[in-house]
Amino acid sequence: MALTKWQVVKLVWNTVNLSTVAGVVVGLIGRARFSRGPRGLFYATGYKLRFPVAGAFTIGNMILTKHDRAYFEARPVLVRHEERHSWQYFCLFGLPMLPLYVLGVVWSFLRTGCPASRNPFERLASLKDGNYDEKPVRPLGQILSQTFRRS
Template identity: 55%
Template structure:
């Protein structure tokens, strides 16, 4: 697949994500998962055949490295806009200064789970990248996660014998 020349903004993002250490971390994650790397579109590096089971995703981005358990041809045939979605995540790493994106993303995922019972639907980063483009189905705000936490807290505080019964 021939790649087009990078725009000045894409060159800045590529250099910035290298300097802020998010792309080197992405290359390390890809190597740990024994993924095969190759140049991709828009200054991204594609790493396919990732063998670790975490995170459970069709693809995920660390810096300018898009990592996929399968191959990108299969992924893009199923989700044609997924590379646009993943490129937005590369920009998010750049805008967040690199590695600080990771805890911010985890907080956004936790908030999303509390509000919707799903880690993506209410996640500001996933919404900005386009839920549908990333292959996500939007869950409504239902406080499903908050209700689950409330039930757990009630079990711990009001009905500790139920917790003991569950652990047997």
């Protein structure tokens, strides 16, 4: 299927802003196999590194996973979730997305004890589509005392 005008714009911009290039570098470091995905996305499958801990993650237009291509073919909703992250890279001029995403993880963890539940990037990409359960917000003091409690 042909790409839409906006998919082409995103593909080009995420290459120019170096986010997709960074995704390729991470895939190379993780010894992944590369292939074309739908809608201007690329897959890096067989990713060997243990970080990050996720079924899949996106850098630019590159979706990386330790699984094989069939993993994505069986999960079109997850691919849509990851595609939304590629649009976030587009809107945030590429690599600034990474530290902002980390701040989202920290905020979410402080509020819920979960890295995704209150992470605005995961929420905008749809928690459900990313296979995340929404955890309730807890008082900040409770989270901090549990985090720093001595054993």
